[in-house]
Amino acid sequence: MGKSSRIAGQDSLRADARRNRRRILSAARVVFAEHGIDAPMATVARRAGVGVATLYRRFPTRDALVRAAFAHQMDTCARTLTEALADPDPWQGFQRLVETVCELQREERGFPAAFVAAFPDSTREHARVLEQAEQDFMTLVRRAQAAGVLRADFHPSDIAVALLSHCGLVTALPGDRAASRRLVAYLLQSFRAEAAHGALPAPSALSLRSLPLAAHGSQGQRSSGT
Amino acid sequence: MGKSSRIAGQDSLRADARRNRRRILSAARVVFAEHGIDAPMATVARRAGVGVATLYRRFPTRDALVRAAFAHQMDTCARTLTEALADPDPWQGFQRLVETVCELQREERGFPAAFVAAFPDSTREHARVLEQAEQDFMTLVRRAQAAGVLRADFHPSDIAVALLSHCGLVTALPGDRAASRRLVAYLLQSFRAEAAHGALPAPSALSLRSLPLAAHGSQGQRSSGT
DNA sequence: TGGCAAGCGGACGAGATCGTCCATTTGACC
């Protein structure tokens, strides 16, 4: 043994192993961007210049690889939410949040698929992060509504509607930045208080946390509550 | 030989063949709805109670099957456009069109995937239909803008943006009618003339017809023109 | 420098899907 005591952390790896780990993640991002997150594991391994065994040893499932590959982007999302809360201008905070996340989806090929695929998992720790994020987001929404800049009938679940539809758009049209920006602009305008003209249909029952259920429970088709 | 002269049309089939054809299409809709349009061909065949050979003889490629299975829905889209043009109220025509197509995407499981997948093909005849549709749609847009109900900076390509993003949403959340309706409501509100507050980013270069190119040319990432 | 456990990579068997081939059945016309 040696430096670390017992349980192998992620950096108690031998030098070469750590290097390979980084190579794999880098290769995964490239391959996922080119061929989608369903690309063969062997392709990722070849691109990284390692054997499949190495890949599987580091990331036992495709899901683990995907999550690790886009962890940085996920972190950026979370950080942006914190920054949005810190912004003195409630609307600007809200707008920045939506624009930043959508820009991430637009620019990081493969991330949109990962973004959608990431929800259904609900890792213990991941769930806690999401819960916190939901809390923060609701605070952001309430603040913006109190300031009269976000329409009063905006429902927190609408952010999921916006992000998932944008996700679908950039997946269908990878590379078309104009289309993505256009959608974001339309949505943001319709979220502003002064855009509220008619009544909206009932909001979706989904929340950031319940997304996994909604995204998977495909048979029973519950519509909305309330 | 017999009744028909030479080239076998689609209804010069023998009675049993025609019956099987119908069975296959019906089974395909069910299977595609349950498992997506990537479901194994054998599954469709089994469900239809025919052998795979029969399936392949009728529909040589999965694409041909998908297109045939959802031809009816595509026709409905086209018909709705015609009806929209005939509507004396320009806004109601426009609104009905968007709502109807989105409702189709929402209710017909598997159709969204087919909708996106259908574009990249450009069958000779299909291309002509699309061209006509685009003409009609532009007329609809101009009429609504002239009447001052549709915002002046609405660009025809925005309909593709709207439909594709909605497509993505219902694909991610099959069965969540509320989310779908919510998105449609938001988008329609932001398309109305009185919703135009700030300037929009440049529209996408894609049109209904150019969608195939945009959806496939994934590497070179042209953004917008003007 | 030597020893050894961590790390490595490629071969390999299992499982799934594709699309074709061909012997047999069946509908339509005489």
Next chain:
DNA sequence: GGTCAAATGGACGATCTCGTCCGCTTGCCA
């Protein structure tokens, strides 16, 4: 009813992907 081409269905070979197993290599500590 008889004839024959159209139609059928399932077996089959090819291809692909997965994830594991195992013999060899290499970094690290003494």
